[in-house]
Amino acid sequence: MSVLLQAQGLVQQYATARSLFGKPGAVRAVDGIDLAVRQGEILGIVGESGSGKSTLGRMLLGLETPFAGQVRYRGQAMPAPGTAQWRGLRAQMQLIFQDPLAALDRRMTIRAQIAEPLEIHGLARGEALNRRVEELMARVGLRPDQADRYPHELSGGQRQRVVIARALATKPDFLVCDEPVSALDVSIQAQVVNLLRDLQEQERLTMVFISHDLKVVRNICDRVAVMYLGRVVEEAPSDQIFAAPRHPYTKALVSSVPRAGRGLESRIILQGEPPNPAARPPGCAFHPRCPMADARCAATVPRLENHHGRSAACLKLDRALEPAA
């Protein structure tokens, strides 16, 4: 599979408010990420809040200019936001958010919202525009009579379908879904996950799927990258990462997923607090919570390296590797 999008050494940092005496500090939301998104795959990005996954998603789309590093789309460097070249790329890449009500304009009908990107990019007008809107609505499972409704008249699942229809309007090649089903109820979540899967297969979309819900990621993604404090700590095909996680953080994350019919046994309960990007620990960022960490982990930053065919960033990895695995 050819590489559609390549991130090299991506760093994003934000200035914090100035403290009483000091200079403004810097918070590194993303701290050096190399990532390749291959044509036609669904790449999952998982991690807890503050791990930088949404910031990464926005940089992959070119919505934010990285502080350092670069994103290459089809081999070309991402143009600067606001330029004509950049605007041209917008039609090819789209973003789906978590909260569909916030992503939609409350005062516009469903038809007008789906038509808007087609008008902006000059892709259709008049009768062709109406036909295309109807086609898109049918594509995502909305009824034709819902075209003249307003967002508040639809259910959460239906609103997310509108957001998906609007994202698909310009026939994009690349889609970033940022927690697309997190706000939905379980029974509706399954409907939307299936829809995204069908669309990806039929339109041969390339997708980055950002989520904290490991079960959904397991179901939809081909490959998964686990983030911790702005870095990728492990990356592997979906089957492998959930069946045999290597990095101690991934292990804890996978074991912490509550499973129906199973009690609290066999769960790895991590000590300590979730990471704070404003106070990054030295060395391996995970070491204060890691059950295997020693003095070396507190001093050396582990690189994402290939360990027996698996990509992980851990100094302890050889010990972490069970002989049978």
Add this chain to the structure above:
Amino acid sequence: MSFVSIRDLKVAFDDTQVLHGIDLDIDRGEAVGLVGESGCGKSVTWLAALGLLPAKARTSGSVRIEGAELIGAPAAMVEKIRGARIAMIFQDPSSSLNPVQRVGRQIGEALRLHRGLRGGAARHEAIRLLDMVGIPSAGTRIDLYPHEFSGGQCQRVMIAMALAGQPDLLIADEPTTALDATIQAQILDLLSRIRRETGMAMVFISHDLGAVSAVCDRAMVMYAGKIVEANSIDRLFAAPSHPYTRGLFEAIPDLDADRTRLVPIHGTVPDPRQLPAGCAFSPRCSRASDFCLGHRPDLKTQAEGGLVACFHPFPARSAKAQEAIFA
């Protein structure tokens, strides 16, 4: 006599009935899960039972705490029982804490009201509670403000505050929903440890079947303002009988399975203003017959144990098949 006994609890907002007669018993020390999707009435049940709904809500039925009736009782009496016996924690801890008061003072308030502790004794007890819920260096952090704690720690502070009154029943309404996976695991662990240590009963309200199964003995599934199935955790998860319960289980992706297609429940939850004439789940149910469209099923005791409100429930699996599931 059970500790809490709810009979035919009904709630209506502006002539729209949202709760259609809930019967529920909770024994001392028991952990009961209440499962369902948004709008099914799982939170309203407890807000109504404890008299916490706004005045425009019309509540009827009976809620007895150790025989004392709460519905229709004078506010002062309800407050006394509620405050001394029952504590509640919510989904979003940061909005339940007062942002301009130190956490020690907030816990101290609960200690003063419910146990009459003041001054040094209250402070000492507040530190002990913070320590118990796993706040490191509680002795100094007692003087911090809520914004100086992370989300998981705020939930711990809320739990400490709830424990301050030494309640007999803790109602936890989606206590881990807003938290990250690894922190969620910590809080679930904390709740079940505290329950073991204090022997209090717990109602765990959640849409997360996995979390419910991790901390509860028994669970009830709600749909459109009614309980549709109730059983022990083991039996409920081994052999869900109601088509909605089964639908919920099948809709959740399995972490151990392949990338198989999910099995959603088609359609959406009905609008409480326009409930279907018969069984509320019938328009979405694969097993519904014409009879279901015209008649509402009652919650009935099943031969194999448990309660189900369905005319065509899935048959309970044989004991052998169940063993295979747990193997």
